[in-house]
Amino acid sequence: MSDEIIDRSRPGEIEKRAVKAITEADTVDALEEERIRYLGRKGEITELLRSVGRMPVEERPALGNIINNVKRRIEELLETRLEQLASEVQEEVPFPGDPTLPGRSGWQGGPHILHKVLRDVKRIFFGMGYSLAEGPDVELDYYNFEALNFPPDHPSRDLQDTFYINRDILLRTQTSPVQVRYMEKHEPPLRIISPGRVYRNESPDPSHASEFYQMEGLYVDTDVSLGDLRNDVTFFIRSFFGMDAKVRFRPHFFPFPEPSAEVDMSCFGCKGSGCQICGKAGWIEIMGAGMVHPHVFRYAGYDPDAYTGFAFGMGIERIAMLKYGIDDIRRFLANDLRFLRQFWTESWAGVVE
Amino acid sequence: MGGGGGMKVSLNWLKRYVEIDEDVDLLADDLSMFGLNVEEVTNLAPDFSGIVFGKVLEVQRHPKADRLSLCTVDAGSGEPLRIVCGAANVRPGLGVPVAVHGAVLPGGFKIKRTKIRGEVSEGMICSEKELMIGEDAEGIMELDFEETPGTSLEGRLGTSDYILDIEVTPNRPDLLSHIGVAREIAALYRRPLGEPERLELAAGSTFDLSVEDGADCPRYTAAFVEDVTIGPSSEWLKNLLTAAGVKPVNNIVDITNFVLMEMGQPLHAFDLDTLRRETIVVRRARKGEDLRTLDGITRELDREILVIADGERPVALAGVMGGSDTEIREGTRRILLESAMFEPRLVRRAKERFRLETEASYRFEREGDIGITLQALERACFLIRELGAGRPVPQYAESLADPGSIGERTVALRTKQANRVMGTHLTSGEIVSLLGRLALGATASGNNVTVSVPTFRRDLREEIDLIEEVARVYGYDNIGRESSSRGTVFATVSPADIRNERICAYLASRSFAEVVTSSFMDPEDPVKFGWGETDPRCRPIEIANPLTAAQSVLRTSLVPGLLGVIQRNSPTEQEGMRIFEYGKTFLRAQSGSGLPNEELHVAAALARKADPLQWIEQQRRVDYFDMKGELEALLDRLGVSTDVRMLPTENDNHPFVYKWVVKGRQLAEGGRIPRHVTGRYGIETPVYYFDLLIDALPVSARGELGYSRTSPYPLVKRDLCLVAGERVAFADIQNVIVRSTKYLESIRLFDYYTGGHLGESKRSYTFRLSFRSKEGTLADSDVDREIEKILSDLNRELQVTLRR
């Protein structure tokens, strides 16, 4: 090195070259050569730092700082590249020669089929403009029965079907109380779904459980009609079970909605000609539905002449059993992993190419 | 039928009131679409095949058996058949049912060519019993009609009837009768409805009848029959009753049952001569009274129970069952026929008290038709006279609390409202004619329709009830699908729902299997777990009427359910048991509505092996740090890891269980479930768990996070080897380090040991610290200053020093 004044662009120029060389070095030895070239005792950066002492005193700190930063960046890059090369080297050591050996694996997990179906159902309704409403499992008799147009001592609220905590408190037998609570706090228009666990005091058998999931929907506005109900319910059924499903409304006398209906869909097993799934009927009952009774509006403080609305409800286990061909409702809470595991695989059925 | 919420109707019976040409399956479908759900159609015709009409040509004695005959029978197969027959009544010229080779009898018995005592028999001549169409097993069946030999007899023998099992909801008691169902069929097919014939009775009986409280018994009517001759009923009556599932008894009882099934009105017949006084009083029973009912059981009565009394003693449980002292018997000469209406709640109470559900109570509980009590008596009297069972007295006795109650009720309907609810464009006139098909008299006046509702449809109380009927008769499937709704409602997202779904999805992606267990818990679970007495989990909410003792309380924790799942799965599955549940627990609330605190939890359990058996690595046992790692990663995901403090639990029974506290509130609990607890659940392997209270997550956790620009300046790494006393916790050391410096980007512990040359009371921790500034490149001297500050803080606060 001569006494010449250091060109201020020199540190940057060295760094540029160093970065390229280090990145391209493909062995540990080659990398060490580069380290010596730039940072060794006679390396370019080392020499450059030394030459700072020959600069005018007032310029030294700034220049030193610049060169030190370049030095640090090169050091860091060397270290990173060394780690990279080292790991590449290690990887080669245990390669067993047979690439078809199984890959390293961990345990598998996944969602429970009930929650998976519930999520799918919720998603369809969210897409239609429904919001979520939730409420307690342990409920007041008032919300579960009285406010829903079940008179006291009515046979349909038979003691046999309800779990009681005491005279006024029970385990909800349906998720409709959520709707009542929601209506107390909100003014129409409203459009909600209320999924949740419900309870019936029934001895379990393959098609009855004492606790299961239900999902109800409610839409209240100034001119909601039976025709609108058919639209929403049909859209849901087709989204969930397939767009070719036919839907029919069969009148039924529920105490809560009026007019009310049971909703059937054409059997996806036989397309209506009769098979084991549908019990030869060609139709499968999917849910109950109907127009909200004016009494329920009065309980909620809505003017029954100003608003109309519809409600529907379905059992989540039931539609899961239908969709996946599950034979016994008790399997859901049995949690046999051999059962649960079958539903972890994602399904792309219905994806249009 | 009975409590099942259904009515079994006979097709033949229905045809007495309305013309039905439709195939029974079509009828069932049409009824279902009309709102009468037909759950089952049963063919009552005997189920056989290969039975044909045969003509006996010749009868000879069997050479080897006196009791048997050798018959030659023309069964249409060309050559006459040779059949061995044991019946005494077989004779030439007789028309008989013949089971030919290959025939199948009811019950599945298959007929084959065979040899009987050495003689060939090419079929069988059948008795009534063998065809299951009667009881007669003595002789062969003699057919009373002529047919070409060989003609199949399927559908020609025995009862030819179908039973339709119709689901009936509590608000439609009118459908608990054949006439009620026939009325719907008439409306469905627009056909006339035939009314049953009655013997008109007049008021004015002098019989002493009184009702103590008209609220308990709004209407009581009684008719009287003299010169009664008890005997069997006619065949047609017996056949219809049998088809509908009612066992024939004698003419009087059968007629009351017939009227019950026909009109839905329960009748009761008292032997008038067994009443101690010729008086009927409907009243509450008195304490100390009792009554032996028809089933022979003596019932103790009190003020809660409504009875029929004869002036001295109760003779029937009102609306439920009669007494055995006053029942109809062989020698009964005079009867009193009761047809009444009782308060449904009283009938229900008696039914529940005595666990006695009868055809009568089933209908009274559902509030029958107050308008038809008299018609039912008149119908019974008509049948009694027609069938020669006695001589009805022309006057009836009656007590009626409110004469207005048996009249028609007027309900108004606004055409506009009906169209609004249905989404239709019907005119008032169209609505009137639709309602008319259901025998509801209606008149239109502009936009309003006035409807006269008869007593048999007490479920039609207000406008909306009528709208439902209009919609049903019009046909739900005829209602247009164009939307009439004008308003627009936008969905709102629930942040809590999204968070909860993501927690579940995250854990599933961390290879946990999601499980869903019961909301119920065994009251023994808190005992098995040994939670402390002050622990609210030890005071679960009890169910007043549980299904079983093991499901008699609501769960206070998800963890017992997880142990149940581990225990029920096989040992092979337990090998890699990683499960979690997301759900509610129920804890007693201190005050308020009386409803419990429902807490949302997510709990996970790990047992046995950390990874599957594989060639590449040794299987490692699951340990405490697997659990803790999962919990910490979850908390990190939820944005709360930095605020959380870990504390021991106060429960000595659970030494390796800790709690995680955020802002003074317990967020999670976790550790190893003590061996004695897992042992009580029959689980051998150690189980680690955590239980996170989702409700305790700070609401603001996510909101506080935001994007922070990544620094372009270089990273400086330093390793720090520290020595601490055994009372100093790692978490405290880490906290001090994090607090001491502003340039720390990450901190990782990569070595830890205790004992050895350090001595038992010391622990060594080696950290790798990474520093980076957002403002500029850190010089060595900058980092040195940070390290010095860290060391001095550690030394001052925790007496932790650098290892030399």
Ligand SMILES: [Zn+2]
């Ligand atoms: Zn099918």
